[in-house]
Amino acid sequence: MVNKEPAYYSLGSRIPILDRRRRQRPVLAVEQPTINMAAHSIQDKAAQVERSRRKPKIVRAAPQAVERGQGLEQPPVLPALTREEPLNRPGEALGQALCLLQDEEWERKTEGLRLVRALAQHHVDVVLQELHSVSTAVIEEIKNLRTLVSRDAIYTMAHLFHHLQHSMDSEVEGPHKAGEASLFIKEGVELALSMMVHSCSPGRVLRGLLAGGFRHRNPATRAATALCLNRLVHVMGACRVLKGRTFTSKILPAISTLAFDAAQEVRTPARAALRFLGGHREAAAAVEKFVSIKDQASIKQLLLN
Numbered sequence: 483m484v485n486k487e488p489a490y491y492s493l494g495s496r497i498p499i500l501d502r503r504r505r506q507r508p509v510l511a512v513e514q515p516t517i518n519m520a521a522h523s524i525q526d527k528a529a530q531v532e533r534s535r536r537k538p539k540i541v542r543a544a545p546q547a548v549e550r551g552q553g554l555e556q557p558p559v560l561p562a563l564t565r566e567e568p569l570n571r572p573g574e575a576l577g578q579a580l581c582l583l584q585d586e587e588w589e590r591k592t593e594g595l596r597l598v599r600a601l602a603q604h605h606v607d608v609v610l611q612e613l614h615s616v617s618t619a620v621i622e623e624i625k626n627l628r629t630l631v632s633r634d635a636i637y638t639m640a641h642l643f644h645h646l647q648h649s650m651d652s653e654v655e656g657p658h659k660a661g662e663a664s665l666f667i668k669e670g671v672e673l674a675l676s677m678m679v680h681s682c683s684p685g686r687v688l689r690g691l692l693a694g695g696f697r698h699r700n701p702a703t704r705a706a707t708a709l710c711l712n713r714l715v716h717v718m719g720a721c722r723v724l725k726g727r728t729f730t731s732k733i734l735p736a737i738s739t740l741a742f743d744a745a746q747e748v749r750t751p752a753r754a755a756l757r758f759l760g761g762h763r764e765a766a767a768a769v770e771k772f773v774s775i776k777d778q779a780s781i782k783q784l785l786l787n
Contacts, residue, residue, distance in 0.1 A: 575605075576597075595634045595635055613646070624636055625659075633666060639677075643678045644677050647682070654689070654690040657698075675710050680717060708748050720759050734769070738777055741784060765785050769785070
């Protein structure tokens with residue numbers, strides 16, 4: 483006989499009650515994940531770094547630091563376009579460069595521009611003898627319809643500004659081809675204008691910017707002008723910008739006008755310049771003196787933001 487499992491009956495009933503203690507399913511232990519506190523700490527730090535990169539903090543210098551000129555923008559580094567050796571006969575090379583720039587073949591034009599860059603780098607005295615002729619020839623090639631020639635001419639102007647410094651004051655002009663859609667050209671224009679701002683006299687730079695692109699129809703040209711004005715303000719420092727009379731009377735109304743331009747790409751650098759100037763204690767007084775009455779309240783609000 484097979485031994486049967488004994489049944490348990492409740493009082494007054496013949497239906498057996500199952501032994502729940504014996505037939506109960508075992509409860510499986512759920513393994514809890516091990517928490518690595520060190521790993522979580524590293525992940526939290528990485529997340530904080532990522533958040534700080536996404537939303538950079540805007541740190542404004544104290545007024546006394548602005549007056550001393552701290553934190554001024556550094557000049558951009560010229561790209562390594564060419565590394566020509568000094569020319570054996572620089573006087574003849576100058577004449578050859580001017581002849582090549584008048585040639586119809588674009589390859590010969592680029593060779594002429596290369597010679598100009600080499601002369602500007604190693605033989606400044608030779609270039610100064612025919613500076614106006616050289617600058618006029620290079621600027622004319624900026625307008626060239628062939629992109630390679632136009633770009634080389636723009637970078638050549640950047641070299642001239644960098645190596646000749648204040649000697650280029652008489653050749654300062656407004657933004658050239660800043661409204662081009664090609665990024666290939668825009669990068670060169672930004673570099674040339676930046677070298678102009680850092681190398682030439684502020685008064686000459688301001689005059690060229692206001693004459694060349696301040697009220698241009700193309701918003702990209704106005705944006706390049708506003709960006710250059712912002713750089714000029716940072717290079718000079720708020721103290722020099724606001725304590726002048728003739729200079730302040732020209733640059734402050736120009737920046738104030740661009741700060742309310744219809745295009746956002748124009749407003750952004752102009753308002754950045756106003757915020758920088760707002761750290762100086764004489765900013766509000768300068769606005770009251772040189773900005774039109776109808777715009778003073780709006781400009782003062784931008785100075786405080």
